[in-house]
Amino acid sequence: MKKLHNSIEATIEQLNNDDSPWIVGFSGGKDSSLVIQILISAFCQLPVSKRKKLYVFYCDTGVEIPVLKDYIKNTLERIRKEGRALGVDISVKAIKPAVKDRYFVKVIGRGYPPPTNIFRWCTDRLRIDPIQVAIKQYVGDGEATVILGTRFSESGERDKILKANALDKPYLFKQQGHQKTTLFCPIVDFTAEDVWEGLLCIKGVSAIDLHLISKIYKEISGECPIIRLPETNPCSKGRFGCWTCTVVRKDKASKNLILNGYKSLEPLYEFREWLLSIRDEIEFRCTVRRNGQGGLGPFRLSARVKILEMLIAAQEASGHNLISDAELSEIYRLWQLDKDNSNYAEDLNKHLANQSTRTQQSCAGV
Ligand code: SF4
Numbered sequence: 586m587k588k589l590h591n592s593i594e595a596t597i598e599q600l601n602n603d604d605s606p607w608i609v610g611f612s613g614g615k616d617s618s619l620v621i622q623i624l625i626s627a628f629c630q631l632p633v634s635k636r637k638k639l640y641v642f643y644c645d646t647g648v649e650i651p652v653l654k655d656y657i658k659n660t661l662e663r664i665r666k667e668g669r670a671l672g673v674d675i676s677v678k679a680i681k682p683a684v685k686d687r688y689f690v691k692v693i694g695r696g697y698p699p700p701t702n703i704f705r706w707c708t709d710r711l712r713i714d715p716i717q718v719a720i721k722q723y724v725g726d727g728e729a730t731v732i733l734g735t736r737f738s739e740s741g742e743r744d745k746i747l748k749a750n751a752l753d754k755p756y757l758f759k760q761q762g763h764q765k766t767t768l769f770c771p772i773v774d775f776t777a778e779d780v781w782e783g784l785l786c787i788k789g790v791s792a793i794d795l796h797l798i799s800k801i802y803k804e805i806s807g808e809c810p811i812i813r814l815p816e817t818n819p820c821s822k823g824r825f826g827c828w829t830c831t832v833v834r835k836d837k838a839s840k841n842l843i844l845n846g847y848k849s850l851e852p853l854y855e856f857r858e859w860l861l862s863i864r865d866e867i868e869f870r871c872t873v874r875r876n877g878q879g880g881l882g883p884f885r886l887s888a889r890v891k892i893l894e895m896l897i898a899a900q901e902a903s904g905h906n907l908i909s910d911a912e913l914s915e916i917y918r919l920w921q922l923d924k925d926n927s928n929y930a931e932d933l934n935k936h937l938a939n940q941s942t943r944t945q946q947s948c949a950g951v
Contacts, residue, residue: 586779586782589779592783596623596769597630599730599756600627603730605728605730606724607624607639607732607769608641608642608731609640610642610732610734611641611657611660612644615780615781616780617734618798619793620733621664621793622793624639624732625668625790626788626790629673639673640723640724641661641665641676642680642719644682645680645681646827648688648689648828650838650842651850651905652842656801660794661679663793663794664677665677667790668792671790680719682710682711683715684912686710686711686714687912690912690915691710692860692884692892694915694918694919696883697883698865699829699860702832705832726765728767729766730766734770735747735768736775736777736780756769756773757769804841804847805838805841826838834861849904849905852898852899853907856895859895868885869885869891870884871883882928882929883923886920
């Protein structure tokens with residue numbers, strides 16, 4: 586397969602000419618899976634002295650589709666083991682967004698409306714910033730090369746942004762807002778069919794279980810890049826994304842998984858639908874925005890209490906852990922701040938008084 590051959594050759598050439606640390610974002614999807622295979626293959630064709638350490642970052646946003654987490658965890662372990670067996674020093678890191686930036690802290694704590702294409706506050710906070718923080722933590726403040734499974738032809742919008750950020754060598758792009766990061770995208774010219782063919786054809790590496798990933802794709806159809814260009818399509822367009830994603834109107838991924846027998850996702854699916862349905866309802870929103878101007882502001886404190894109740898109910902019904910103690914503490918802290926702010930205090934006291942004992946007990950036990 587010519588594209589695969591070219592991609593591996595370009596990766597070898599880049600490795601030979603690039604002294605900066607290499608970091609690859611892994612989401613579990615087919616694109617980042619092929620990128621990992623290409624990297625391992627290229628590393629193996631270099632003399633041992635040239636094989637730099639490869640960092641594999643997986644970003645657990647806290648709202649990843651729960652049933653896919655085991656697959657991703659096992660795959661990361663396979664990648665690490667295969668690297669060791671082949672003499673490639675692979676360091677796997679699972680990273681998380683800062684508590685203040687987690688999805689439910691923003692929505693339930695601060696009252697952010699769930700993201701849409703127009704107000705898409707999530708991608709930077711949940712997926713891009715944590716990677717940048719991890720880069721600083723693990724490889725320092727200097728230059729770094731981030732390897733992505735981004736591809737042309739996924740959307741016209743993405744193509745435009747990729748072209749605007751292209752550097753003077755094939756596969757290389759700058760990352761907007763992060764001057765010290767260069768993006769290396771070895772499958773940028775692949776179609777979706779090429780990616781599957783690449784996974785099938787690549788020789789000598791087996792970290793990705795092709796049978797399993799094909800099965801998952803049949804059940805879900807898609808993936809979510811970890812580090813991406815924030816202005817492009819939502820990362821969960823039928824893919825490995827956040828189960829809460831409202832940037833897409835329909836959550837096809839969870840729907841398909843439920844149809845394929847993952848019934849524990851039903852309460853999550855219903856919660857997301859409900860959250861989307863109340864997003865723009867005036868009675869759920871404050872009348873003052875955070876910038877002090879009138880208009881549809883954050884969710885009222887009473888609405889945030891209700892959203893937390895619904896989330897805890899979904900958690901109990903599904904058996905999946907949906908919110909952590911650290912997130913709950915931050916949420917209560919933020920509620921207190923708004924309770925002391927005349928713009929947002931509204932009717933919290935009344936609603937807190939009405940809050941069911943069941944929710945309070947559930948929250949305490951999360
Ligand atoms: S999957 Fe959706 S909610 Fe999650 S970061 Fe991507 S666009 Fe935002």
